[in-house]
């Protein structure tokens with residue numbers, strides 16, 4: 001799940017019938033979330049999409065007001081579910097949840113090297129709604145809608161602006177392409193967030209992909225467990241289970257997102273035999289401290305979610321205020337190594353600008369090489385020689 005782009009007019013969030021919850025005093029958001037807890041659709045429809053609704057719930061800064069106005073007029077849309085909003089401190093502009101979903105004026109500024117399509121997805125698109133950057137796997141963009149629009153989204157060029165869930169007809173050229181490319185063994189459903197689609201519609205898309213005989217593995221990229229945990233219903237889990245092997249790739253960025261409801265959503269997936277992996281984006285001022293990442297990764301493991309990637313932010317336009325220098329990520333990983341088990345420590349990865357693929361990065365542990373031995377630095381800082389075997 002990533003983003004980028006500019007459209008003349010902000011589209012309705014989830015559904016044309018969407019209505020913002022009535023404006024009340026700040027902190028009424030929890031009550032709003034509870035009132036709409038009955039169905040995930042009610043919660044999605046109650047998403048905050050206007051400056052007035054947002055202003056009624058949070059004490060906005062000038063920068064947030066300007067950023068929100070611009071986002072609604074022409075940028076990556078504004079949408080925040082009542083549940084996700086209820087996690088925000090209404091009086092703290094630096095709140096880590098708030099900074100992920102409330103626009104700021106900095107989004108209007110492009111920095112050197114930032115791109116509209118940072119992962120070169122348009123260049124690697126062999127059919128509409130399909131991206132293939134590696135020989136054995138492809139990305140199928142099944143919708144452009146999300147229940148929350150993340151301000152760091154790599155796919156902002158198209159998210160929230162291109163007609164909602166893709167019809168079978170619109171997906172047909174992508175499926176036809178997959179059918180004649182047996183080297184593709186794995187398909188990741190993304191968008192947008194595939195779980196904003198109704199379950200029957202999602203099932204139909206999964207059936208279409210599974211009708212291609214050589215597709216072994218399905219993945220779904222979604223933030224639903226994070227921003228709309230009510231979406232992870234038993235009936236959804238049963239439907240997904242019928243397409244095994246199917247993996248859910250979710251996207252927690254901060255330990256405060258691991259609420260009881262979010263953890264229950266992840267555990268529900270696990271209980272149905274669906275493996276859940278997490279991709280965390282490293283975000284400046286949000287999660288770029290070892291103690292924050294430590295708490296997040298440990299919390300994920302407790303919720304039976306495997307921390308899979310720690311992603312360096314993509315060079316998406318207007319995201320410099322959220323990105324960290326590459327060296328920062330490396331030093332965080334060095335700090336976490338040894339402190340977290342291999343299960344809890346994700347791979348630190350940079351997706352190279354232009355779509356050339358992911359590069360895993362590890363702190364350099366080789367101190368020097370000598371004939372027959374290599375000196376390594378351990379996580380404790382001790383230098384140890386590893387002897388090569390003597391050639392017979």
Ligand code: SF4
Pocket residue numbers: 001002003145146148149150152153154155159191192193222223
């Ligand atoms: S949920 Fe994914 S696709 Fe949607 S805005 Fe967030 S990062 Fe982008």
